[in-house]
Amino acid sequence: MSIPDISFPLLLLSILLLGYGCRAADIPEDTTSEFSVRLYHRLQVAGGQENIIFSPLSVAVALGMVELGARGTSLDEIRQTVGFSHLLPGVEFSLLQNLTEALSDDDAHHVIRLANSLFLQEDASFNPEFLHLIKKFFRAQVETVDFSDSAAVAERINSWVENHTESKICALLSAEDFTSVIRLTLVNAVYFRGSWKNQFRPENTRTFSFSRDDGSEVQTLMMYQQGDFYYGEFSDGSQEAGGVYQVLEMPYEGEDMSMMIVLPRQEVPLSSLEPIIKAPLLEEWANNVKRQKVEVYLPRFKVEQKLDLRSTLQELGIQKIFTSDADLSAMTDGKDLYIGKAVQKAYLEVTEEGAEGAVGSGMIALTRTLVLYPQVMADHPFFFVVRNRRTGSILFIGRVMTPEVIELNDQDFDSM
Incomplete structure (x- = not known):
């Protein structure tokens, strides 16, 4: 009997607004950190000179929901690739539950919303135990729709x-993404809005030249402040990463969340530094940056990206669930279900802290020749991580190859 073409779009959606950093003290082992970095490297290889932004936690949560319904090799591939194979079977669901709940603990200082939803074909039969567990561990809403009415389903999702x-994420799907053979669509959305613990003053923002790795320059709005941050200088012990590079960790209000910025030297392209990034190195950075006064130049930037994760996840080792050989029998009684689509759309915007209005036209007096503190001048491409400093979980990871570009006018300045 031929297997019908039933696809199951897995949609991974992530948002970060106005994000600004945190300090990592004692970081527990994050079993998904290696998966996060491997996923970044796959996107980096395919990304050319483009910005990158995605949410590893969002991907892990969505795969966790799929894992609840998987069996056999389909199950083993997910556990091995995401980093759960050393755990007792089933422990990962409690782990993901704890990681996501920990993100929302300090809602007085920032907003983090994680929402999961399951859209089921209204006349299809699904395992009640699967539906129970997905509500228990992921607090997923379950809703029935008629996928044959593709326009209405796209509008609803x-x-x-x-x-x-x-x-911030609009029109993710279209009617063409759905057909009458689809039985299930799983959606995971992540939204984050935070304020810097040490905010930038809008009147200190000036036009600055940003040097891209292809040799071109663009004009951007560069924020500036002197403040207390977590800072360190590191080296891989060779010239592979261009020698010494800087790591700056900037806390958000409450200090549970942070943005970590990794900056190579001015003359070193980011592509020289990226190959050395590994999960243990993320922990080394977090554990060894020290609180001190730092002079920070950081561009405003807005990064948005829609990723088709299917081929990337297949390259990392999750293959069966995307083929007609998938075993998702814990979801339904039959074995005619497989994953047809894996999509994530993420958005990150970094500003002084929501300040609006015209950029000040006066020149502030800064003594560049008598720098008393370490100086982080992010006027060239850099890598970043937004993470929870208590659990070590990575909410967002990416890079800025081109920041927010502005047009020149009479109020612009070539440099500070």
Whole structure:
């Protein structure tokens, strides 16, 4: 008997607004950190000179929901690739539950919303135990739809996504993404909005030249402050990464969340530094940066990216669930279900802290020749991580190859 072409779009949606950093003290082992870095490297190889932004935690949560319904090799591939194979079977669901709940503990200082939803074909039969567990561990909403009415389904899911991401992710899907053979669509949305613990003053923002790795330059709005941050200088012991590079960790209000910025020397392209990035190195950076006064130049930037994760996850070792050989029998009684689509759309915007209005036209007096503190001049491409400093879980990871570009006018300045 031939297997019908039933696809199951897995949608991974992530948002970060106004994000600004935290300090890592004692970081527990994050079993998904190696998966996060491997996923970044796959995207980096394919990304050319483009910005990158995605949410490893969002991918891990969505795969966790799929794992609840997987058996056999389909199950083993997910556990091995994400980093759960050393855990007792089933422990990873409690781990993911604890990681996501920990993100929302300090809601007085920032907003983190994680929302999961399952859209089921209204006349299809699904395992009650699977539905029970997905509600238990992931607090997923379960809703029935008629996938044969593709326009209505696309509108319903897009509306759900917009409502859970402050309208930053819009029109993710179209009617063409759905057919009458689809039985299930799983959606995971992550939204983050935070304020820097040490905010930038808008009047200190100036136009600055940003040197891209291809040799071109663009004009951007560069924020500036002197403040207390976590800072360190590191070297891989060779010239592979261009020698010494800087790591700056900037806490958000509450200090549970942080943004870590990794900056190579001015003359060193980011591509020289990226190959050395590994999960243990992320922990080394977090454990060895020291609180001190730092002079920071950071561009405003907005990064948005929609990723088709299917081929990337297959390259990392998750293959069966995307083929007709998939075993998702814990979801349904039959074995005619497989994953047809894996999509993530992420958004990150970094500003002084929501300040609006015209950029000041006066030149502030800064003594560049008598620098008393370490200076982080992010006027060239850099790598970044937004993470929870208590659990070590990575909410967002990416790079800025081109920041927010502005047009020149009479109020611009070539340098500070």
